[in-house]
Amino acid sequence: MVDGGLWAIPLLVVLLGVLGYGTAAYSSALRSRGAGTSWVGAFGTPGREVARLLLGQRNIVPGSDVLLARIGTALLPLAAIMALLVLPFGTRAITDMSVGVVWFNAMEVFSWVAVWMVGWGSNSAWGLIGANRFLAQGLAYELPQMFSLIAVGVGAGSLNVSEIAAAQGTLWYVVSMPVAFLMFLISAMAFAFWGPFSQAVASDAAGGAATQLSGVDRLVFLVGRYLMLTVASAMAVPLFLGGDAGPLLPGWAWILIKTVLLLAVMVWARHRLPTIRIERFTELSWVILMPLTLLQALVVSIFVLIGWM
């Protein structure tokens, strides 16, 4: 469907936005069902929230670092869009970079900068607590995530996302590298401070990093968060789920179906799993996830050496 070219960028951003809206709508529908109210109306909730935020007044605390807060707010959606550049949709990505996986990770890490800037710039203790929570959490999952990306790169013999998708053939990496897949899903949720990893913006810190955001600033920040979640889910498709491979339907349809399914898993995780405290997740990550992903990379390397992959 998309065959490179600059015009693909706005198209993919709109598509990403639609998927993000769907995620938010599904999430609020689940919440309404849990609360016993009509879930049909909940599908309009994100739209109403957008209208409310657009009309809402910007709230600036005296002494806040407005420059950093504004840059951080804008950086979150920008980072997601930059990450989108290497996402293959159809035959190839907008920029089919030879080191697409590394680029994707570098753009994801910009969310650390963005969230920290927003939290710091709010001139609020809660904002700073949320910002530092996000960094501590980031340090815990980034290394295992890198090891799972290394496993994928070694397995495919390439860091180019389209080549990784093509290299999977009949056996998708979700089957041959389940630990790496799980770790990637964890990091996808964590980069978007989503579900169990939402302590950076949790209510126990009065909204954490986003505590002082209001009006259009909050809207841009939240849009960035949903774009981040969506682009990471979409990236899991070429990395672990065989890209556009699938019977009967055209390739782009399969990419969409797989992305939507992954997003549904994310929403499910948000509503079923409790928020995990940073200090608990940190130990869990360093003691369990890190050795597991290292083993995963080792197993994949051995498979490659003896010619099984």
Next chain:
Amino acid sequence: MLVVETTIFGISALASVAAGIAVFRVNSMARATFALLASFILAAVPILLLGLTFLGVIVILMMIMEMMIMLVFMIMYMMNPAGLMPMKMVHNNKMSFIISVSVFVILAVGAVLTPWPRFGAPSTVDPTQMIGLDFMGPHMLVMVVIGLVLFATIVSVVVLAQARGRYDRYGDDLRTRPPNDPVRTGLGR
């Protein structure tokens, strides 16, 4: 193509220097750190222009991660309340001026006097691979030693920084289970 590359190089080089100057002109530790981060990211652009895509993107990735860690430490260790107040970013002006100017002159002279290859046939080997082979081939021993030293430094710094040792956690006979921690950890070890 050369014009485009030269323009990109010029813009990123000037912007990198400007961001570097901004580090010392702003009055907040957070702004100074982000100015430095911007300078480093712009410095990765020439690496990308050299065709070292992997190294260039890795530099961006690593610089973001390391500057975000440094930011927390810098703000923690500042003399004024945790770096939260506006502060001056320069001190020891005369000596720093001398050191920075001489280092700049040495590096600039080195860059100008180095006999760079000119008008040769473009190399057919991937430059990233060549750098990797250079590091991992003849200099492997040095790299392994550096790696071990760095790792030992990290471990010893963490051990030294620990306020509570194992006797605080597990008791005098190291038998208290679960450990006596102020906050329960993830695995309850």
